[in-house]
Each structure stands twice: as structure tokens, then as C-alpha cells.
Amino acid sequence: MEITTDKNDKAENGEKITGLFEAAGVVYLDFGNCRFVKHGDFLGAEISVGEAKSYGRVWLHRSFPYELPENYISVQDADGEEIGLIRSLDSYGEEQKALIGAELARKYYTPKIERILSLKETHGTSFWKCLTDAGELSFTLQDTSRSISKVGGDAAVITDMFGNRYRIASLKGLDKKSMRKLEIYL
Amino acid sequence: MSEEKTIAEIGFDLDRSDGVRRVEGRVRFFGDRIELSQDGETSVIPAGDISEYRLTRGVGSVMLEAVQNGEYILICRATMEYAEILGICQKRMNAYLRGSAPKKEWLSRSAGVCPKCHRPLPPGSSRCPRCAPKKQYLRRLWKMAKPYRGLIYASVLIYFMVAGLNMLAPYVNRILVDDYIKAETLPVFSQYVIVVAMLLLVQLASRLLTMLRSYLQAVSANKVIVMMRSVTFEKVERMSLSKVSKRTSGELMNRITHDTADIQQFISSETGTAIENILMLAGISVLLFTYDWRLALMVLMPAPLVILSQRLMWNFLRSRYGRQWTLGARSNTVLHDIFSGIRVVKAFGMEKAEHKRYDDVIYAESRTQADNETLFAVISPVTSFLMGLGEFFLLYFVGNRILDGTMTLGEMQQFSSYVAMIYGPLRWMSGLPRRLSRTMTAVAKVFDVIDEENDVTDKADAVDTDARGVIDIENVSFGYESSSEVLKNINLSIKPGEMIGIVGRSGVGKSTLINLIMRLYDPDDGVIKLDGVDLRDIKQESLRHNMGVVLQETMLFGGTLYQNIAYAKPDASPEEVINAAKLAGVHKFAVRLPDGYDTVIGEKGYTLSGGERQRVAIARALLHDPRILILDEATSSLDTETEKDIQDALQKLIAGRTTIAIAHRLSTLRNATRLVVLDRGTVAEVGTHSELMKKKGLYYELVMAQRQMSKMTKESA
Numbered sequence: 001m002e003i004t005t006d007k008n009d010k011a012e013n014g015e016k017i018t019g020l021f022e023a024a025g026v027v028y029l030d031f032g033n034c035r036f037v038k039h040g041d042f043l044g045a046e047i048s049v050g051e052a053k054s055y056g057r058v059w060l061h062r063s064f065p066y067e068l069p070e071n072y073i074s075v076q077d078a079d080g081e082e083i084g085l086i087r088s089l090d091s092y093g094e095e096q097k098a099l100i101g102a103e104l105a106r107k108y109y110t111p112k113i114e115r116i117l118s119l120k121e122t123h124g125t126s127f128w129k130c131l132t133d134a135g136e137l138s139f140t141l142q143d144t145s146r147s148i149s150k151v152g153g154d155a156a157v158i159t160d161m162f163g164n165r166y167r168i169a170s171l172k173g174l175d176k177k178s179m180r181k182l183e184i185y186l
Numbered sequence: 187m188s189e190e191k192t193i194a195e196i197g198f199d200l201d202r203s204d205g206v207r208r209v210e211g212r213v214r215f216f217g218d219r220i221e222l223s224q225d226g227e228t229s230v231i232p233a234g235d236i237s238e239y240r241l242t243r244g245v246g247s248v249m250l251e252a253v254q255n256g257e258y259i260l261i262c263r264a265t266m267e268y269a270e271i272l273g274i275c276q277k278r279m280n281a282y283l284r285g286s287a288p289k290k291e292w293l294s295r296s297a298g299v300c301p302k303c304h305r306p307l308p309p310g311s312s313r314c315p316r317c318a319p320k321k322q323y324l325r326r327l328w329k330m331a332k333p334y335r336g337l338i339y340a341s342v343l344i345y346f347m348v349a350g351l352n353m354l355a356p357y358v359n360r361i362l363v364d365d366y367i368k369a370e371t372l373p374v375f376s377q378y379v380i381v382v383a384m385l386l387l388v389q390l391a392s393r394l395l396t397m398l399r400s401y402l403q404a405v406s407a408n409k410v411i412v413m414m415r416s417v418t419f420e421k422v423e424r425m426s427l428s429k430v431s432k433r434t435s436g437e438l439m440n441r442i443t444h445d446t447a448d449i450q451q452f453i454s455s456e457t458g459t460a461i462e463n464i465l466m467l468a469g470i471s472v473l474l475f476t477y478d479w480r481l482a483l484m485v486l487m488p489a490p491l492v493i494l495s496q497r498l499m500w501n502f503l504r505s506r507y508g509r510q511w512t513l514g515a516r517s518n519t520v521l522h523d524i525f526s527g528i529r530v531v532k533a534f535g536m537e538k539a540e541h542k543r544y545d546d547v548i549y550a551e552s553r554t555q556a557d558n559e560t561l562f563a564v565i566s567p568v569t570s571f572l573m574g575l576g577e578f579f580l581l582y583f584v585g586n587r588i589l590d591g592t593m594t595l596g597e598m599q600q601f602s603s604y605v606a607m608i609y610g611p612l613r614w615m616s617g618l619p620r621r622l623s624r625t626m627t628a629v630a631k632v633f634d635v636i637d638e639e640n641d642v643t644d645k646a647d648a649v650d651t652d653a654r655g656v657i658d659i660e661n662v663s664f665g666y667e668s669s670s671e672v673l674k675n676i677n678l679s680i681k682p683g684e685m686i687g688i689v690g691r692s693g694v695g696k697s698t699l700i701n702l703i704m705r706l707y708d709p710d711d712g713v714i715k716l717d718g719v720d721l722r723d724i725k726q727e728s729l730r731h732n733m734g735v736v737l738q739e740t741m742l743f744g745g746t747l748y749q750n751i752a753y754a755k756p757d758a759s760p761e762e763v764i765n766a767a768k769l770a771g772v773h774k775f776a777v778r779l780p781d782g783y784d785t786v787i788g789e790k791g792y793t794l795s796g797g798e799r800q801r802v803a804i805a806r807a808l809l810h811d812p813r814i815l816i817l818d819e820a821t822s823s824l825d826t827e828t829e830k831d832i833q834d835a836l837q838k839l840i841a842g843r844t845t846i847a848i849a850h851r852l853s854t855l856r857n858a859t860r861l862v863v864l865d866r867g868t869v870a871e872v873g874t875h876s877e878l879m880k881k882k883g884l885y886y887e888l889v890m891a892q893r894q895m896s897k898m899t900k901e902s903a
Contacts, residue, residue: 041202041260057258065245105205109247109265134206145512162266165246184508 027084029075030091034084036099043103045075047083058083060103065110066151066167073100110165111137113158116178128158132166139164145185156186192216193282194275198264200247213250213262215279220252220261231259239279241272248272270307277663277671281711284661284675323629327449330413337406342461344399349465351392353473356603358385364596399458407454415446418635426642427706441635448628456625463611470608477601484583485605488575489612495569506558513551520547580605642708648725653732653813654717655682655844657703661712664702672698674867675712682813685845687855689888690864696848699864700818703846705729734812736820740803742794747776748783750802754810762809769839770805771832772798796823804832808839815840817847821854829854852892861885 027049034047042057055077063072063085073086089097111132118129126144130137139160141147147159156168168174174182193215201207201224211224220231231252238253239261248269250261264272307314331338358381366378422430422438430438474482524531524540531540580602587593657680665671672695680686688696701707702714705721714721721729734754742750751767752758763783767773775798779785785792787802794802800823807815817836821829829851837857849855861878863871863885870884878885 040257042258102203102205106203106249106263107244107247109200109205110245111206134208145515160266162269163246164266184512186509186512 027082029084029086030088031093031096032091034075034086036096036103038099043099045083047075049084055083060100060107062104062108065108066155066157069104069108073104110157110167112167112169113174113178115175116181119181128160130166137166139166148182148185150186156182190216194278196268196271196275198250198262198268198272200263200265202260202263211262215275215282222262231261236283238283239276241269241276243269250276273665277665277710280671280674281663284711323626323633326633327410327629330417331406331410334406334409337402337409341399341402341406341458344395344402345458345461345465348392348395348399349462349469351388351395352466352607353469353604355385355388355392356600356607358388359603360594360596360600362596363599364594368595403454403458407450410453411446411450414449414632415442418442418446418632421636421638425638426708427701429638438635441631445628445631448625449632452625452628459614463614466607467611467615470604474601474604474608481580481583481601484579485576486608487579488572489609491575492569492572492609492612493615495572499565499569506554506561510551510554510558513547513554517544517547517551520544576605576609577602642705642726644725645723648723649719650728651716651719651724651732655813656680656715656717657814657844657846658715658718659699659703659712660715662702662709662714663711664698664707664709666698666707671710672867673702673709676867676869678862678869678872680844680846682844683842684859685840685847685857687858687861688846688848688864689852689855689861689885690870691888692850694864695867696864697818700816700846700848704733704735704816732812733814733816734807734810735816736800736803736807736818738819738822740799742787742799742802745786746783747772747779747785747787747802750787751783751805751809753806758809763805766805766809769808769836770801771828772801772805797825797828800824801832804836813843815843815845817845817849819848819850822850826851826853833857852889863888 029047029049033049034045036058037044037046039057043060045055045058047053047055057078059076059078059080061074061076062069063074070089071087073089075083075086077083089100092100111134113130113132115131116128117131117136118127120127121144126141128139128141130139141158142161147161148156149159150156150171154170154172156171158166158168160166168182171179171182171186195212195214198211198213199208201209209224211222213223214221215233217233219233222229222231233252235254236252240251240253240258242249242251247263247265249263250272252259252261262272362381362385366381419442422442471482471486474485520543524544531537584593584598584601588595588598657678659676659678659680662673662676663671664673676699678686688699690696698707702709703721705714705726708722716724716729716732743753748760748763749756751763751772755762760783764773767776767783776783776785779792781792787794800821804820821832824832833854840857847855847858855861856875858875860872860874862869863878863883865884871878871881873881873885879889
């Protein structure tokens with residue numbers, strides 16, 4: 001996936017027509033117009049789009065949680081209205097990044113699978129034991145092949161019977177033994 | 187402190203601020219405070235000013251939050267395992283804040299947890315995947331087959347007979363060879379004929395019995411499966427909407443058609459083969475060992491090797507065949523995708539891209555298939571060879587015996603026939619676990635549906651109702667998923683004969699309220715009463731009989747127009763149907779159709795337009811002649827002109843009946859006695875059109891917005 005930037009569509013005879021970007025009117029946020037602050041247990045924001053406004057709590061949603069986790073982060077208010085979209089976290093300094101990162105990590109609890117230690121299937125239900133970045137975890141899939149989906153080219157997401165998600169960042173990067181266990185479901 | 191009563195107590199497993207840290211925590215709610223303990227450390231949150239509890243669903247995590255003085259505070263965070271139970275807790279705490287009595291099941295600490303292993307249960311299921319009593323399934327299947335056991339016993343008996351006959355054949359053969367063909371004295375010709383005839387008779391009897399057995403088996407398997415399908419189907423039909431909507435219709439179809447077919451296959455062919463093979467194996471082993479145990483051992487020596495090698499081979503091949511199967515399924519899915527979306531494919535000119543997509547999957551499938559077949563072609567001769575090793579041993583030792591004169595040629599033939607016969611069952615047994623596991627998967631899935639606990643059930647002492655049409659909604663709260671409340675503390679009282687219009691923005695809970703009144707779901711908190719009786723105390727059949735429903739999505743079943751209108755009243759006279767049709771505006775187009783009311787509609791038949799379908803649905807509800815009429819966007823797909831016609835017709839009918847109507851087009855509801863405006867799951871305003879217009883509240887805004895809209899369309903027209 002690539003990060004796109006603004007461009008205006010031009011009709012062939014040179015007459016300017018309203019471009020998609022212009023028509024959609026997405027508000028983009030960066031360090032210049034949006035700063036995050038701690039707001040009690042949650043994240044608040046000072047945003048100046050048009051006029052400066054101090055929001056209480058704001059909600060962050062990743063647009064592409066697996067492929068572009070650091071880009072296109074939607075910032076929403078209590079009514080679920082989008083205040084703006086952070087195209088990239090690049091403009092933020094370490095401290096702000098840490099604040100945003102902590103909030104995102106709290107919402108997106110998707111341990112990354114490093115190794116599949118054991119995988120047993122009986123009657124369509126499968127029992128997994130994996131080494132992840134959150135330690136050794138066991139989980140159960142009720143409909144195994146339907147619970148594993150490939151995302152993008154090389155990543156995969158596994159959803160267990162409760163709705164917990166586990167990521168495999170790179171299928172190519174997975175060791176052979178793990179791959180052999182996983183392969184038949186892909 | 188310990189005697190003080192907790193309102194709720196639950197566990198959680200993620201740290202409040204550290205995104206990935208797993209913890210062991212418990213949270214206890216008291217009237218004035220919330221006590222948290224996490225990994226042995228405790229803290230207290232004062233709960234005095236809390237006005238509401240909320241559950242925020244993240245991805246792979248949930249957060250229980252509270253609103254205190256207008257600000258959010260975080261109480262605890264957990265993985266999805268706790269989502270259901272945290273939702274129950276949230277509801278309980280909100281009910282506590284509203285002052286309503288807690289429901290009994292909320293008090294139990296074991297809600298949503300497997301009673302055996304104490305792990306949380308999968309959402310919406312009462313079956314723990316780890317502890318499900320799988321071994322009992324076969325016993326239960328056997329129980330279900332009770333009416334057909336006679337048939338089954340008969341076929342088992344025939345198996346014994348066939349096995350006996352099969353074992354007799356080599357014996358007769360030996361007599362033939364030793365006593366007649368290789369006999370030292372010239373045999374009596376008539377006796378020779380008798381022996382040959384015997385051989386023929388044995389063969390004939392064995393074949394005939396096999397035929398009879400197959401027939402019996404097919405019949406019994408068929409009957410068991412028809413029953414199983416019917417039981418499963420009935421179960422699915424009776425399931426509450428919330429349980430049904432948790433499974434896709436494809437999945438439910440699979441349970442009823444596909445999985446039961448797997449079981450049928452197993453009963454009709456596998457069990458038979460199993461009995462046959464086990465009998466043969468036992469019988470021949472006994473024969474061989476009593477004849478000469480050393481020879482028998484010799485012959486059977488490679489058997490464990492064969493079984494082992496087959497197991498190994500299967501383990502090796504399993505993942506490869508699994509992959510082939512998955513790819514095959516995927517190519518079907520892709521095909522289905524493309525064909526069902528063929529209009530879009532063509533409209534965007536994507537034929538080539540879709541062609542490539544399909545090619546890619548079928549090539550992948552064919553590559554795996556070719557690989558597998560090559561591999562199989564290499565492996566299977568090797569196992570066959572191994573299996574044949576026994577015969578070489580036999581040849582050597584038996585050959586020696588014959589030369590010694592301790593064995594006759596006929597005996598050798600008999601012996602080697604038995605040996606050949608014993609390898610079939612052995613080979614079969616090595617593949618048994620695989621086939622058994624496939625069937626057990628199907629059995630488990632079917633029983634999973636059959637065992638599903640129904641949450642909207644009739645009480646044993648449920649009563650019939652002959653509704654007058656008084657509906658009381660008292661403190662009702664409800665959410666489809668445990669985390670989000672769609673309706674919050676709704677209070678509404680509807681008098682008989684009233685027409686209530688429910689208005690509000692999309693997603694505000696209008697249809698949900700109607701679903702609760704129809705008792706497609708039960709409220710989480712509060713009660714709905716019909717004529718003063720809790721809906722949960724009324725027989726569902728009787729309740730639905732008093733309600734006529736026209737929904738936004740019209741469902742027409744395969745059948746004639748007449749049958750579709752008479753759906754809920756199959757014994758309706760043609761005249762009743764015509765009258766209902768006339769009122770709903772069906773009659774006008776129905777008589778113009780070449781086949782009139784006998785026109786076959788639905789999937790295979792004549793295609794009705796959206797408006798026509800809607801009118802058929804209205805006619806269906808009218809024919810039902812209910813005391814309570816429910817219209818959920820009943821006329822939304824009609825143009826304003828036609829809507830007016832039908833509205834006028836409906837007006838005559840509505841008189842005297844309690845009517846509850848939802849409509850986006852507010853003009854539809856102009857005749858309503860009262861309008862109920864919903865906003866964010868609560869009742870915002872109640873009153874007549876003019877009262878609410880004077881109030882200049884939410885309703886006024888909605889009306890103004892629509893007027894603006896229609897003015898604009900008029901101007902542009």
C-alpha cells in the first residue's frame with residue numbers, strides 16, 4: 001500500500017472539474033494543527049481547524065490496522081464524528097508519538113505471533129499455543145479456516161472464538177515448522 | 187466489610203494503561219465505591235457521582251468505563267474473553283443506577299463460564315469447545331435411531347451370515363481340490379457335482395444376502411437422517427432471532443443438508459463395512475491360528491508394519507490433501523462471487539481481472555492436486571509391496587510343507603485365500619480413524635445446533651391471549667450485543683385502537699422496539715405487557731397470532747400469488763384473499779396477469795416489482811386480521827401517490843386496531859394518534875403532530891428537514 005497525496009483531476013479540454021479530494025473534503029491533521037494531551041484516563045486533543053478548539057476525550061481509529069498502522073488515523077469526538085485524519089505520525093515528536101501509541105496499543109490488542117508451538121484440530125475446532133510478543137498465549141478457533149484471513153500480500157490475521165485478534169506480520173518470515181502447521185488453512 | 191453486599195464482581199486480564207501487559211485482576215462494585223485488585227495490589231474508585239457505565243469495544247480488547255460528572259473514567263480493561271461478561275456487568279450496574287431490581291442470572295458469578303473448565307464460553311453458545319461431551323454423540327445418535335433399531339439389528343445379522351458364507355467358500359474349495367481334483371482314487375462324479383453346486387450356492391447366497399443388507403441399510407440410514415434433519419430444522423426454526431443471527435444462513439444450511447449427509451454416508455456405508463471387516467478379521471484370525479499358529483504369525487508379521495506405514499503416510503498426506511480441499515472450496519467461492527456480482531463485473535468492465543482471479547485459484551488447485559497425485563503414485567506401490575511381503579513368507583514356508591507332505595495343495599489354497607481375505611480388513615482399519623474423525627466432526631456440528639439453548643422460550647404455564655391491544659412498555663432496556671444498549675429505559679403505554687407512529691433518525695432503535703413488542707427478542711431489563719400480562723408469560727404462537735406485520739423487506743415464498751397472500755391463513759377462502767388484495771392494491775395488477783392469482787411468484791416464477799411485492803406483504807397482513815398491526819416502513823418503497831392510496835385503504839382497517847408504525851416519510855404518519863420520537867435509544871418526545879410542532883423540538887426539526895427536502899425536489903422538477 002502506498003500513501004497517496006492530493007491531486008486535482010483535470011478534464012481533457014483543460015476545463016477544471018471538481019476532483020475527488022476536493023469534493024470529499026477530508027480534514028488532515030498533523031502536529032501543526034492537532035496536539036494530544038492526557039485527559040484523565042484517556043486521550044484529549046487541542047485541534048485548530050478553522051478555529052482552535054480544546055476537545056475533551058477523543059477516540060482514535062486506525063484506517064488500515066495491519067498494513068498502515070501509523071497512517072490515516074481517524075480522530076473522532078464523543079458523537080463519533082471525525083474531527084480529522086492524521087495522514088502520518090511523522091510530524092509528531094517522541095513524546096506525542098508515545099501518547100498516541102499508548103492509546104492505540106490499548107485499543108488494538110493484537111499480539112503478534114512469532115512461533116506456533118502447537119496446533120491441534122478436532123472436529124473443526126482448533127487449539128493453538130503460540131509464542132507472541134505478549135508472551136505465550138493459548139487460544140481456540142471454532143471454524144478454523146474461516147477464522148484465518150490473509151491481509152494484503154504477506155500478513156495474516158487470526159480471530160479466535162471470542163473475537164481476539166492475533167497477527168502474523170509476515171508469512172514468509174515465519175519459521176518452517178510453524179508454517180507447516182498453518183499452511184493447510186491458508 | 188465482608189458482609190457488605192457486592193452488586194457485581196468480575197475478573198479482567200489486561201493492564202489499564204500498558205497496552206499489552208496481561209494481569210490477573212478482579213473488580214468489585216459496591217454502592218459507594220469500586221474496588222480494584224490487580225496482581226495483588228488494590229485500589230478504590232469512589233462511585234458516588236457515576237451516572238452511567240459504558241463498554242468500549244476495541245480490537246481484541248474491551249474497556250469498561252464510567253461517566254462521572256460528565257467525564258469518562260476507566261475502570262478496567264480486558265481481552266475479548268471477558269467482553270460478554272463485562273457487558274452483563276455493565277447492564278447490571280446501569281440497572282442498579284436506575285434503581286431497578288437486578289435480574290437473577292446477573293447475580294451468578296458463573297454466567298458465561300464453562301461449568302467444567304471455568305474458561306469463558308464462546309459468545310452466544312452454551313457449549314464449551316474443550317469440554318463438549320464428544321464421546322456421547324455416538325450414543326445419542328444411537329438413541330435417536332431407536333425406532334429403526336429393528337432394521338439395524340436385521341442388517342447386522344445378515345452381516346454375520348455373509349461373513350460366515352465368505353469364510354465357508356475357501357473350505358469348500360479345499361475339499362474340491364484335495365478330495366476330487368487331486369484325489370488319489372477316482373472321485374464319484376455325482377458327489378463332485380454336489381460340491382461344485384455347493385460352491386455356487388455359497389456364492390449365490392452371499393450375493394443375495396449382501397443385496398438385502400444394502401437395502402436394509404440404505405433404508406435405515408435414510409430414516410435416521412430424515413429424522414435428524416427434521417429435528418435440526420425444527421430447532422433452527424425455534425431458535426430466537428438473536429441466536430439465529432449469530433450464525434450465517436449458509437452455515438445453518440450446511441448443518442442441515444451437508445453435515446447430516448456426511449452422517450448418512452457414514453451410517454449407510456461405513457458402519458456396514460466396519461461390522462463386515464471386524465467380523466472377517468476376527469473370524470479369519472481364529473481360523474488361521476487354530477489351523478497353524480506359527481504359520482498364522484508368519485503371515486501376520488508384516489501387518490503392524492503395514493498399518494504403521496499407512497498411518498505415517500496419512501499424516502504426511504493429510505496436510506497436503508487438506509490444502510487441496512481448501513483450494514477447491516476457494517475456487518467455488520470465487521466462482522460464486524463473480525456470478526452473483528456479474529452486473530457489477532460487467533458494469534466496471536472487470537471481466538479480464540475476474541477471469542485472472544479465477545484462473546489463479548484453479549491453477550493453484552490443480553498444481554496441488556498434481557503434486558499430491560504424483561506423491562500418492564510413488565507411495566502407494568511401496569505400501570502395497572510391504573503388504574504383499576506376508577505372501578512371500580507364506581509361499582516359502584507353505585511350499586516347504588507341501589514338499590514335506592505335511593500339507594495338501596487344497597489346504598494351501600484355503601490358507602492363502604484366508605490370508606488374502608485378512609489383508610482387506612487390515613488395510614481398512616488403518617484408514618478408520620480418519621473417516622471416523624470426519625463423521626464425528628459432522629455429528630458434533632449437528633449436535634451443536636440441536637443442543638443450543640433457546641433463550642426466548644415459552645414458559646410451562648404460558649397462557650393464550652385474545653388481545654384487546656393494550657401494550658405497556660415499562661423500563662425496557664435492550665442491546666443486541668451485550669456491550670451496547672440500543673434502547674435505554676423506555677416507558678410507553680399504548681391504548682387499544684391507538685395508532686402510534688415511531689419516528690427518529692436511522693439507527694435510533696425504532697425497529698428494535700418493534701422486535702421487542704413482537705417478542706423476537708426479550709428485553710434485558712424491564713417488561714413489556716400485553717393486556718397486563720408479561721409477554722414472557724404468553725404462548726408465542728398465540729401472541730404472534732394476534733399480530734399482523736408488514737416489514738420493510740418483503741419476503742415472498744415460492745408459490746402462487748394466492749398462496750403468498752394466504753401464507754398466515756392457509757384456509758382463507760378465495761373471496762377473503764380477493765378482499766385483502768383489493769384493500770392492499772394487489773387486486774388491480776393481479777387480475778391483469780395472464781394467470782391471475784394463480785401466477786407463480788418467488789425465485790422461480792414471475793418477478794414482481796418492489797412496490798407490488800410490498801403490496802402483497804400488506805395484503806398478507808390484512809388477511810391475517812390481527813388485533814395489533816405492525817408496520818415497519820411498510821410503504822416506504824412505494825411512490826407517494828401509491829402510498830396515499832394504500833394509506834387510505836389502511837386507514838379503514840386501522841380503525842379499532844392497535845397500530846404501531848415506523849416511517850421515515852413523516853407524512854405517512856399524519857393519521858397517528860400519538861407520535862413517539864426516539865433519540866439515542868430513549869423516548870425524547872411524545873404527542874400528536876400539532877403538539878410536537880408547537881414544542882419545536884426534535885420532531886419539529888425532522889419535519890422541517892423533510893419539508894425542505896420535498897420543496898427542493900418540487901422546485902427542481
